[in-house]
Amino acid sequence: MRYSLLPFILGFAAICVRIAAQWSCSGIIGADHWYWKQYIRQLKSSRQFPPVLPQYLLEKHQWYPPLFPLLLSRLPQDILEQHARILSIAIDIVRFIMLLFILHLICKDNTAAFICSALFYSLTPILTTVNNQLNPRSLGALFLDCAILLYAWIYLLAGPAYLWLLIAMLFALILLTHKMTTQLMFVLCLCAGAFSHSVYPLCLIPAGIFLAVLVSKGFYIKVLCAHWDILSFWNRNWRWLSCHPIKESPVYGDGKYETPTKIHRKGWIGFFQHCTTLFGMNPGAWLIGLIAVPFIFRADTGCSFYIFCWLFVVLGWSLLTTFVPFLKCLGAGYYYLYNAAFPTAVLWALVLRMNDAGRFAWCGVLLTLAFSIFALLKYRSNLHTHRYNDKNEYFDRAIDFLTASSPGVVMCLPPQWYDVIAYKTGKPVLFGAHGYGFKLIEPSFPRFLVPIKQLIDRHDIRYLVTTAGYLPQNFIADLPFMKREVFGPYQIYH
Numbered sequence: 001m002r003y004s005l006l007p008f009i010l011g012f013a014a015i016c017v018r019i020a021a022q023w024s025c026s027g028i029i030g031a032d033h034w035y036w037k038q039y040i041r042q043l044k045s046s047r048q049f050p051p052v053l054p055q056y057l058l059e060k061h062q063w064y065p066p067l068f069p070l071l072l073s074r075l076p077q078d079i080l081e082q083h084a085r086i087l088s089i090a091i092d093i094v095r096f097i098m099l100l101f102i103l104h105l106i107c108k109d110n111t112a113a114f115i116c117s118a119l120f121y122s123l124t125p126i127l128t129t130v131n132n133q134l135n136p137r138s139l140g141a142l143f144l145d146c147a148i149l150l151y152a153w154i155y156l157l158a159g160p161a162y163l164w165l166l167i168a169m170l171f172a173l174i175l176l177t178h179k180m181t182t183q184l185m186f187v188l189c190l191c192a193g194a195f196s197h198s199v200y201p202l203c204l205i206p207a208g209i210f211l212a213v214l215v216s217k218g219f220y221i222k223v224l225c226a227h228w229d230i231l232s233f234w235n236r237n238w239r240w241l242s243c244h245p246i247k248e249s250p251v252y253g254d255g256k257y258e259t260p261t262k263i264h265r266k267g268w269i270g271f272f273q274h275c276t277t278l279f280g281m282n283p284g285a286w287l288i289g290l291i292a293v294p295f296i297f298r299a300d301t302g303c304s305f306y307i308f309c310w311l312f313v314v315l316g317w318s319l320l321t322t323f324v325p326f327l328k329c330l331g332a333g334y335y336y337l338y339n340a341a342f343p344t345a346v347l348w349a350l351v352l353r354m355n356d357a358g359r360f361a362w363c364g365v366l367l368t369l370a371f372s373i374f375a376l377l378k379y380r381s382n383l384h385t386h387r388y389n390d391k392n393e394y395f396d397r398a399i400d401f402l403t404a405s406s407p408g409v410v411m412c413l414p415p416q417w418y419d420v421i422a423y424k425t426g427k428p429v430l431f432g433a434h435g436y437g438f439k440l441i442e443p444s445f446p447r448f449l450v451p452i453k454q455l456i457d458r459h460d461i462r463y464l465v466t467t468a469g470y471l472p473q474n475f476i477a478d479l480p481f482m483k484r485e486v487f488g489p490y491q492i493y494h
Helices: 006-023 031-046 067-072 077-082 085-106 111-122 125-130 137-157 162-175 179-196 200-215 219-240 267-281 283-291 303-323 325-330 333-352 359-386 393-404 415-425 452-459
Strands: 056-058 409-412 429-432 461-467 484-487 490-493
Touching: 031 067, 031 077, 031 415, 067 137, 085 111, 085 137, 085 333, 111 333, 111 359, 125 267, 125 333, 125 359, 137 162, 137 179, 137 303, 137 333, 162 179, 162 200, 179 200, 179 219, 179 303, 179 333, 200 219, 219 325, 267 283, 267 303, 267 333, 267 359, 283 303, 283 333, 283 359, 303 325, 303 333, 333 359, 393 415, 393 461, 393 484, 393 490, 409 415, 415 429, 452 461
Parallel strands: 056 429, 409 429, 409 461
Antiparallel strands: 461 490, 484 490
């Protein structure tokens, strides 16, 4: 089939569909979005790095990887205030354009393979899940994809030696951008070194760290300390990731309740929940991982095998961090599937362009499209059901009440409201869990380890924001509140 601009048009149209899907959930934004807006606003106003965020009482320092907020701080404030949601999408579009270029090289003679691969990337559910808010994951993924493609140039085509320096520089940028991408980068380096029987991929790790320390003028040392701090915290607490902080508390719980939406549930229910989440976040990755096996070893070049190994390592790491207990502190495994989107699309293109890609492969295409669309619709439904919507008039009234109220520390139950309340009201909140100082939040997050009276006395808490039915009676009985304000389903004890 003669090559034309049609694949490019359809590819960009697919991206527009994904953006439209996100905007259909307008106002439903993750908690990290508000933290980054607060961080960048303070950075721009104080011109102090790292910024001091006094609203977060249970945090010592803002020792996050600095590249992402430093870049965004160069943008006008009105863009950050009004259009912050599209910034992660914009970075992902850059990644998508790079993918289109790779697909153009692979599929010049196969428009159908090009279209399918571009659609699979555009409709990958994990991309919509993560890119609905400000976050550095998309920038870290872009750097990692570039580094792996440069390594392919060296490994497959004997590229020039200066590419090693470019890869080391990209690795330094990853270290200064995103922690989970850093962890995956280390795993990919170790696997590349073992597979190629070469020490050069392993040398990229210390080279990247050296450059990161050099470029950041030593600040990356603090980022490393903060990285170890969060890993140590979740190594102790991964069992309660996304749990109900009161009903699973050793102080207020009965030892029997388990939060249905908790990341790591017990028994077969937890195993099934993990499997459905892993598959639903990136159906195309798992399907092409199976479909590609009979085609890989018949390919004419090592390119197909290289992409297959790239995807295999990412999928394997997502499984290990999901099911192996001592690795669960490295982050929820399904998040690594974000980094699988790029090699997934490339591998689909490599398989579908083959002359002997028959019904088996094309059935996989239909299944991938069906599962991806279903997962996106399910995600949209869950957002509207379970998360905060900033166009909810009752929540806005609660925010207005807090903003106009006298000064005082705010506690939020559920805890995903801390960041939005800190940002919109300017009041101090009983939270941290961002930069450095995770031990400070352990008495109250992810579950209560001490009675609420002790926290109120220690931190002089004045307001408790919650929702109807969230607080059990034995917890309410411990609250020395004087008054309760009700705004639809939202309640403020003060």
